[in-house]
Structures are given as structure tokens and as C-alpha cells.
Amino acid sequence: MxxxxxxxxxxxxxxxxxxxxxxxxxxxxxxxxxxxxxxxxxxxxxxxxxxxxxxxxxxxxxxxxxxxxxxxxxxxxxxxxxxxxxxxxxxxxxxxxxxxxxxxxxxxxxxxxxxxALTIVAHKDLAVDCLTTDQLIKLWGPNSKVDNWKQLDPSFPDQEIKLFGPGTDSGTYDYLAADVIADESESTRKDYEASEDDNVLVQGVSGTPGGTGYFGYTYFEENADSLKALAIDDGDGCVEPSAETAQAGEYTPLARxxxxxxxxxxxxxxxxxxxxxxxxxxxxxxxxxxxxxxxxxxxxxxxxxxxxxxxxx
Missing domain, CATH: 3.40.190.10 (Periplasmic binding protein-like II)
Structure with a gap:
């Protein structure tokens, strides 16, 4: 079969x-x-x-x-x-x-x-290493118009953002929308390249300067040579996704x-x-x-x- x-x-x-x-x-x-x-x-x-x-x-x-x-x-x-x-x-x-x-x-x-550990990834050469939870919400929220990294932080590069993420049938999408963004619409912005195949998202982000997206930790681990994982600051400093930080409850709010x-x-x-x-x-x-x-x-x-x-x- x-x-x-x-x-x-x-x-x-x-x-x-x-x-x-x-x-x-x-x-x-x-x-x-x-x-x-x-x-x-x-x-x-x-x-x-x-x-x-x-x-x-x-x-x-x-x-x-x-x-x-x-x-x-x-x-x-x-x-x-x-x-x-x-x-x-x-x-x-x-x-x-x-x-x-x-x-x-x-x-x-x-x-x-x-x-x-739901992982926020970016193009390998992007000069950004960490996002606050608020910046993540500002980037992916349903009403977001952010299209340049500098709009999130003046210290970030003046570079166009290209977004990649799972489609609306994905539980990963649901988790980001309902549990992280927590907007009453339970949705994210819609102007991004969507796919239910995480490998397609990997290829999109890794092949697009300024690209960023999100998916499960496994897919980042398998492609760490071509992507970078952004650390997340939920109020206690920047924490990188890993088995240890997720199990210890330190990688909030993206452990699931x-x-x-x-x-x-x-x-x-x-x-x-x-x-x-x-x-x-x-x-x-x-x-x-x-x-x-x-x-x-x-x-x-x-x-x-x-x-x-x-x-x-």
C-alpha cells in the first residue's frame, strides 16, 4: 500500500x-x-x-x-x-x-x-536574531500591514518582508492565531504564501531574502543549515527554541x-x-x-x- x-x-x-x-x-x-x-x-x-x-x-x-x-x-x-x-x-x-x-x-x-516548539524562521542572512512576542503579533496579526523589517524595530534592516506559513487547515496556523496572536477572529493576516507542506515553506523562506515563516521545530532542525531560528522574548529575554527550553516552560508562548x-x-x-x-x-x-x-x-x-x-x- x-x-x-x-x-x-x-x-x-x-x-x-x-x-x-x-x-x-x-x-x-x-x-x-x-x-x-x-x-x-x-x-x-x-x-x-x-x-x-x-x-x-x-x-x-x-x-x-x-x-x-x-x-x-x-x-x-x-x-x-x-x-x-x-x-x-x-x-x-x-x-x-x-x-x-x-x-x-x-x-x-x-x-x-x-x-x-513552534519555530519562527528567517532567511539565513537576515540581520535579525530575536523578536518580542508583541513584534510577532504585530507582524502576523490579522490587520497587519507590516512589509519591511524596519517597521518592527528601527534597528532592524531596511528590507522587504516576505511571509510564508501554513494554510488555514493547519493546526500550526490555529495555534499561532488562537493562542499566540489571540485575536477574537482566531486568524492571522492573509497576504502570505501558504502551504500545508512544511518543506514548501522551508524552500520559500530559505530562497527569499527577507523571508520569514513558521512551522514545527523538527522541520527547522532538518534545515538548520539553510535557515535561522529567531529567538522569542516573551518578557524575560530572548529564548531560542529547543527541546530543553520547551520542556522547561521557558519557550513561551510557542511551546505546544x-x-x-x-x-x-x-x-x-x-x-x-x-x-x-x-x-x-x-x-x-x-x-x-x-x-x-x-x-x-x-x-x-x-x-x-x-x-x-x-x-x-
């Missing part, structure tokens, strides 16, 4: 993890399981969900998983209509989305799988939780879905690290395990 390939940068880490799990006897039981699993949603969570499939394939080759990346909103549309079994999400499900699920008798369980949502009926009634989900959560810390995300704390992981165990009980 055709599946989307994840970044080549993850291949060595996933291969090493597969060897480690084999040596340790890790992984959920279910080597004889078979069937199909449909996953779609956040492009940010995509590397984790696809890495989980690649690893599971080593011990359960009969389980075939398709992992799409249509964005968190697009993923929930498919999930709540019953088209998919699992939905990747870089934000919690919205009330209106949950209502669609309820209308279609789709009961679900939310499982936090990692933490991410990442989720998968599992269709309860599919989990209890489809051997393949249960096998994939159980394997994913059992090996969550290793998968998160392999995909360059920030693993859950012990308390967060215990909550995720408890939520999984509660399906069907």
Missing part, C-alpha cells in the same frame, strides 16, 4: 531505533496482526506517526498504514466523517469539530504524544502539545488499528526522540497510557 515517505533525515534515527527495540525485545505484541490503518492530519505530527509505522513494520508486516498530512483541520474533517481511523493533530480538537464527530457517531480518545486522536470503535474492532496504536504509545519516548520531538514528562506519559487503557472500558 502506498504511503507518504517521511524526511530522509529521520531514516538513520529510525533504523537505529528499530535495532534497539529488537535487541531489547521492545514493541507491543501483535506480530501476526494484519489489516489496514488510515491516518491523516497534522504535517507536524506526521514524522512521528510515519516513524511508528516504519518501526511496526519490522515486527508486524501484515499491518499496512497510510499516513497523510492534510493539516489538522483537514484531518479532523476526514476523521469525524469516518474516513480515517486516527487523526494527527497539533492542537486540541475544536468544539465544532467534536460536534461533527458526535453527529456521525464517531467516539474518540485524545492521546498526547509529544511536545513541540501534539496529539493523535483514535476512533474508539476502530480501536476495539480493528486488530490493525489496535496493534498500531498500542505500539505507538508503548514506544512513544523513543519514537518522539527519533523524530526529533520533545518526549512527554513522566506524568504526561502516564496520562496518555491511562487514556489508551480507558478505550472500551
Amino acid at each position: 502506498k504511503r507518504t515517505s517521511y524526511s530522509r533525515a529521520l531514516v538513520p534515527a529510525v533504523a537505529a531505533l528499530a535495532l534497539a527495540l529488537t535487541a531489547c525485545g521492545g514493541g507491543a505484541a501483535g506480530g501476526g496482526a494484519s489489516g489496514t490503518v488510515a491516518v491523516d492530519g497534522s504535517s507536524t505530527v506526521f514524522p512521528m506517526s510515519n516513524a511508528a509505522y516504519e518501526l511496526l513494520s519490522e515486527e508486524s508486516p501484515g499491518v499496512q498504514v497510510t499516513v497523510g498530512a492534510s493539516g489538522t483541520g483537514g484531518g479532523f474533517e476526514k476523521f469525524c466523517s469516518g474516513e480515517t481511523d486516527i487523526s494527527d493533530a497539533s492542537r486540541p480538537i475544536k468544539d465544532e469539530e467534536a460536534e461533527v464527530c458526535k453527529k456521525n457517531d464517531v467516539e474518540f480518545t485524545e492521546l498526547q504524544v509529544a511536545t513541540d 502539545p501534539l496529539f493523535i486522536y483514535t476512533n474508539n470503535a476502530k480501536y476495539t474492532g480493528n486488530e490493525a488499528v489496535a496493534t498500531y496504536t498500542d505500539f505507538y504509545i508503548e514506544n512513544l519516548e523513543a519514537i518522539a526522540e527519533a523524530a526529533q520531538y520533545i518526549p512527554l514528562s513522566e506524568d504526561q506519559y502516564a496520562e496518555t497510557q491511562s487514556a489508551l487503557e480507558g478505550i472500551g472500558s
